[in-house]
Amino acid sequence: MSILRRDMIGPALIVLLLLCVGGAASWLLVAPALSATAQPNYDVTRMVLYYSTLPRLATALIAGASLALSGALFQQVLRNPLADPTTLGVSAGANLALVVVSLFLPGLLGASRDLVALLGSASAAAIVISLGARRSFSPYSLVLSGLVLSLWCGGLSAILTYLNQRYLASLFIWGAGSLAQQSWIIPVSLLWKLAIVAILCTLVIRPLSLLDLGENSSTALGLRLVRLRFVVIAGAVALAAFVTSAVGVIGFIGLVAPTVARLAGARRPAQLIFWSPLIGAGLLFVADSVLQLAAGELGDFLPTGAVTAIFGSPLLLALLPRLKIRHRIQQSPVRQPSRRWTGTRPVLIAAAGVLALVSLSILLGRGIDAGWTLLSGEFSYDILAIRVPKILAALASGAMLAVAGSILQRLTGNEMASPEVLGISAGATFGVAIALFAVAPGLLGQFSFAIIGSATVLAVIFLGSWRSSFAPERILLTGISLSAMVDAVVGVLSASGDPRAALLMRWMSGSTYLVDTTTATVELGAAAVLITMAFAARRWLDILPLGPSPSASVGLPVAKSRLVLFGLAGLMTAAATLTVGPLSFVGLMGPHLAREAGMTRALPQMVGAALIGGGLMVAADFVGRTIVSPYQIPAGLVSALIGAPFLMIMMRKKA
Amino acid sequence: MAVSRRSFLQYATAAAVIPAPLFAQTAGARIVSLDYGLASTLLSLGLTPTGISDLADWDRWVVEPAMPTSVVDIGSSFEVDFEILIALKPDIILTTPYLDELLPRLQSVAKVVRLEIFTPESGPVLPAAIAATRKLAVELGCVQEAEAFLAKSDAFFETCRSRLAGRNPPPVALVNFMDARHARIYSNPGLFHNALERIGVRNAWTRGSNYWGFETIGIEDLSTITDPHARLIAFDPVPPDVFPKLAQSPLWNGLPFARPGHLSILPPALMFGMVNEAMRFAGLLTDLLERDA
Numbered sequence: 001m002s003i004l005r006r007d008m009i010g011p012a013l014i015v016l017l018l019l020c021v022g023g024a025a026s027w028l029l030v031a032p033a034l035s036a037t038a039q040p041n042y043d044v045t046r047m048v049l050y051y052s053t054l055p056r057l058a059t060a061l062i063a064g065a066s067l068a069l070s071g072a073l074f075q076q077v078l079r080n081p082l083a084d085p086t087t088l089g090v091s092a093g094a095n096l097a098l099v100v101v102s103l104f105l106p107g108l109l110g111a112s113r114d115l116v117a118l119l120g121s122a123s124a125a126a127i128v129i130s131l132g133a134r135r136s137f138s139p140y141s142l143v144l145s146g147l148v149l150s151l152w153c154g155g156l157s158a159i160l161t162y163l164n165q166r167y168l169a170s171l172f173i174w175g176a177g178s179l180a181q182q183s184w185i186i187p188v189s190l191l192w193k194l195a196i197v198a199i200l201c202t203l204v205i206r207p208l209s210l211l212d213l214g215e216n217s218s219t220a221l222g223l224r225l226v227r228l229r230f231v232v233i234a235g236a237v238a239l240a241a242f243v244t245s246a247v248g249v250i251g252f253i254g255l256v257a258p259t260v261a262r263l264a265g266a267r268r269p270a271q272l273i274f275w276s277p278l279i280g281a282g283l284l285f286v287a288d289s290v291l292q293l294a295a296g297e298l299g300d301f302l303p304t305g306a307v308t309a310i311f312g313s314p315l316l317l318a319l320l321p322r323l324k325i326r327h328r329i330q331q332s333p334v335r336q337p338s339r340r341w342t343g344t345r346p347v348l349i350a351a352a353g354v355l356a357l358v359s360l361s362i363l364l365g366r367g368i369d370a371g372w373t374l375l376s377g378e379f380s381y382d383i384l385a386i387r388v389p390k391i392l393a394a395l396a397s398g399a400m401l402a403v404a405g406s407i408l409q410r411l412t413g414n415e416m417a418s419p420e421v422l423g424i425s426a427g428a429t430f431g432v433a434i435a436l437f438a439v440a441p442g443l444l445g446q447f448s449f450a451i452i453g454s455a456t457v458l459a460v461i462f463l464g465s466w467r468s469s470f471a472p473e474r475i476l477l478t479g480i481s482l483s484a485m486v487d488a489v490v491g492v493l494s495a496s497g498d499p500r501a502a503l504l505m506r507w508m509s510g511s512t513y514l515v516d517t518t519t520a521t522v523e524l525g526a527a528a529v530l531i532t533m534a535f536a537a538r539r540w541l542d543i544l545p546l547g548p549s550p551s552a553s554v555g556l557p558v559a560k561s562r563l564v565l566f567g568l569a570g571l572m573t574a575a576a577t578l579t580v581g582p583l584s585f586v587g588l589m590g591p592h593l594a595r596e597a598g599m600t601r602a603l604p605q606m607v608g609a610a611l612i613g614g615g616l617m618v619a620a621d622f623v624g625r626t627i628v629s630p631y632q633i634p635a636g637l638v639s640a641l642i643g644a645p646f647l648m649i650m651m652r653k654k655a
Numbered sequence: 656m657a658v659s660r661r662s663f664l665q666y667a668t669a670a671a672v673i674p675a676p677l678f679a680q681t682a683g684a685r686i687v688s689l690d691y692g693l694a695s696t697l698l699s700l701g702l703t704p705t706g707i708s709d710l711a712d713w714d715r716w717v718v719e720p721a722m723p724t725s726v727v728d729i730g731s732s733f734e735v736d737f738e739i740l741i742a743l744k745p746d747i748i749l750t751t752p753y754l755d756e757l758l759p760r761l762q763s764v765a766k767v768v769r770l771e772i773f774t775p776e777s778g779p780v781l782p783a784a785i786a787a788t789r790k791l792a793v794e795l796g797c798v799q800e801a802e803a804f805l806a807k808s809d810a811f812f813e814t815c816r817s818r819l820a821g822r823n824p825p826p827v828a829l830v831n832f833m834d835a836r837h838a839r840i841y842s843n844p845g846l847f848h849n850a851l852e853r854i855g856v857r858n859a860w861t862r863g864s865n866y867w868g869f870e871t872i873g874i875e876d877l878s879t880i881t882d883p884h885a886r887l888i889a890f891d892p893v894p895p896d897v898f899p900k901l902a903q904s905p906l907w908n909g910l911p912f913a914r915p916g917h918l919s920i921l922p923p924a925l926m927f928g929m930v931n932e933a934m935r936f937a938g939l940l941t942d943l944l945e946r947d948a
Contacts, residue, residue: 051906052875102894113896180836180873183904368727368742382741513734514756630730630739631711 010265011275018282025289055181060288061281068280070239071254077232082143084254085240089149093124094244096153117245125237152644178303197235209269250305252312309488350611361622366629389520390512394621395614396527397576402590402613404569418588419573423479425582426486427457451574458570510581510636526575541602581636585643684746692929693749708732781849784929815854815941825884826857835900850933859885887912
């Protein structure tokens with residue numbers, strides 16, 4: 001009996017507290033309007049109160065409740081405490097669909113906005129969940145692919161917006177989730193959609209509770225698992241899609257609310273599903289009313305959704321140690337490639353390929369009349385002076401990322417580790433953002449800030465994994481949530497309209513545009529020195545994956561060598577991120593392709609990875625430079641658009 | 656905003672005193688502009704640019720004056736395609752402080768003329784644009800054309816002013832709708848605000864904004880405009896779902912703008928432009944107010 005009461009009191013107190021704080025903040029918003037004397041005819045203060053301020057508060061409550069319910073349903077049905085519309089990529093999918101439709105088929109938006117959003121989020125959910133199903137819904141692989149999909153959708157939306165709407169940043173506002181209202185239509189329509197799903201929930205709560213018994217027992221009790229999962233996931237996806245379609249992407253509420261409910265003592269599925277929406281409503285209510293007060297003070301436009309994401313993603317980080325990994329991934333036996341390439345032949349072939357790519361990229365371009373032209377004529381020298389630094393910097397960055405990826409994969413024993421996925425690039429981005437906004441930007445300054453940023457992330461990962469003995473799932477999730485946080489910060493900055501945000505956006509999208517001879521020389525120099533150091537450490541890299549005790553017994557200083565190698569990877573990532581941005585995924589693809597080609601030992605793998613990574617980056621740069629000439633697509637984005645799907649296909653194959 | 660007699664005389668004397676051969680070399684010069692406003696000013700000075708940035712969107716944002724078909728697109732102004740720029744063999748490149756990070760590389764291609772119109776220090780945009788036009792004319796050696804153009808624009812503004820003077824024009828609020836819930840509103844010290852002042856129309860939105868002259872607001876903020884006669888002027892393109900959505904909003908319907916005749920849509924006009932864009936806006940607005948008043 002006492003347990004039951006504690007179950008109730010904790011969450012109830014939280015809800016009460018949130019409502020009090022939110023109520024106080026919104027009272028401050030509403031009070032001036034209420035105290036104003038009523039005017040007989042046209043009373044604008046009252047109008048704003050009734051049709052803007054109050055609907056906005058109501059929208060915050062309802063959207064918060066919907067997202068939290070969606071998150072709670074996802075978490076319950078997938079049995080994954082990290083699932084929510086943001087981490088599963090569902091919101092980002094809806095957003096991408098809306099962006100695409102508003103740019104190319106604007107007529108569709110009027111009537112069927114919800115339908116478009118639903119289509120987008122359902123496809124995102126289908127992709128992520130079908131990947132997860134292959135790995136029996138391992139919490140880590142689900143969320144990992146969800147966040148990667150999120151970043152991919154976000155990147156694609158950004159580039160589409162960037163190319164099409166130079167003067168109107170409306171889609172940024174949408175992507176960042178603003179709750180501003182002018183009528184009761186949005187809250188009311190959201191309310192009945194929420195009500196329908198809530199009724200559906202009460203019908204499935206009992207079978208849903210049985211899921212906790214495990215698949216076999218619940219099937220034995222007569223549960224139709226597939227149908228139940230489908231219904232619940234459909235409901236959760238629909239809720240997230242409706243909210244995204246109505247107000248934009250509101251980050252992480254669906255993750256935070258159920259977690260708070262659980263921490264407050266709610267344990268059984270029915271309790272979680274009951275309390276989470278209430279807590280979510282309270283959370284968004286507080287967030288939005290406080291934000292409105294703050295925005296009033298600053299006289300600035302702050303999108304609520306991106307702000308909740310900034311506060312939500314650190315919580316994801318804080319939660320990671322609590323994540324019980326129920327489905328440990330089986331270390332798949334190393335597949336012996338059918339053809340084991342030895343010697344220098346594969347390296348020579350790869351090198352020849354890269355050389356061909358580089359020369360093609362140097363020689364071929366688009367002319368004034370947009371036709372393809374070979375390098376020739378009076379401007380050859382000047383055009384070479386423009387192209388060559390970019391191409392070489394792309395080559396050097398790609399190679400460094402790929403070698404860093406090889407090192408990290410060997411150190412963590414995880415084939416999915418890479419600078420991008422580990423969040424080291426995100427750390428470097430964060431460093432540069434601080435450099436741009438707080439300190440005057442100079443190349444050297446940006447570089448040092450990037451190094452500090454990536455070193456900090458490395459230190460966090462290193463210290464964190466020291467205790468959990470390098471549980472790969474945790475490291476990967478840490479990294480990807482850091483990336484999500486950086487993404488949110490940039491979202492806030494770009495919606496605010498600060499011109500420096502455009503600079504940061506371009507930098508994040510990985511444009512080689514500003515690369516000049518100096519930068520290229522620095523990049524090449526860094527690549528030469530760091531990659532040579534990595535090659536020199538090949539013995540460590542061959543032995544360390546065997547485990548700490550075998551390594552120590554052959555006389556390897558385990559701790560020291562790990563530190564050195566991690567530091568090396570961090571330096572390479574920082575240097576490369578400066579030119580190709582944080583999201584290229586080359587550091588993931590390079591080493592993997594090298595291994596697929598049969599280069600399994602440390603040195604051949606690193607050489608192969610460097611060549612492949614460099615080649616990929618050069619190709620991405622070439623495509624971005626020529627495909628919509630004279631306009632350009634950043635190389636980092638081109639390679640991310642290829643890299644993210646690649647990552648997901650890989651996860652599928654490894655199942 | 657008017658061309659003061661003194662400044663006119665200053666430039667006229669300057670034009671007379673400075674020997675012509677100094678300028679002769681820039682006649683027929685190949686000029687590339689990285690800014691819409693500077694490009695349209697060039698056309699008004701009788702010079703056709705060799706290439707401009709963002710040409711693909713000219714008809715969407717600037718419309719008037721029409722850009723001759725000989726002009727080459729050199730990519731987005733943020734990421735000018737240097738390969739094409741070099742192939743165009745420009746003599747002069749016109750740029751703005753917005754693109755300062757490209758400056759060293761532009762300077763290696765051709766002589767760069769950097770004109771300040773939108774900076775935190777330059778104050779009201781239209782006077783800054785007029786000053787920039789004069790500076791440009793001195794650089795290009797077409798001071799007489801510039802003075803003629805400025806005199807013409809001044810006369811144009813004056814005509815607009817007198818056309819409206821007898822009609823007691825209502826105060827106007829100028830917006831671009833971004834979606835059904837947000838808008839960008841133009842105010843002091845922006846180009847359109849200055850144009851309003853010049854033709855004797857009050858801006859209904861009295862709060863100042865950033866140095867570009869705009870502010871992002873939720874549509875409910877329009878309720879802070881208290882003048883019951885105020886008119887709302889929205890520029891094309893208006894997203895298709897905006898008016899259907901607004902029609903359902905009691906707040907919107909309660910605003911004075913929702914009454915018939917208090918909301919008008921103007922064809923696109925560039926808010927980040929120079930004298931030509933201010934003239935286009937003034938002309939469009941005067942036609943509108945004259946027609947409806």
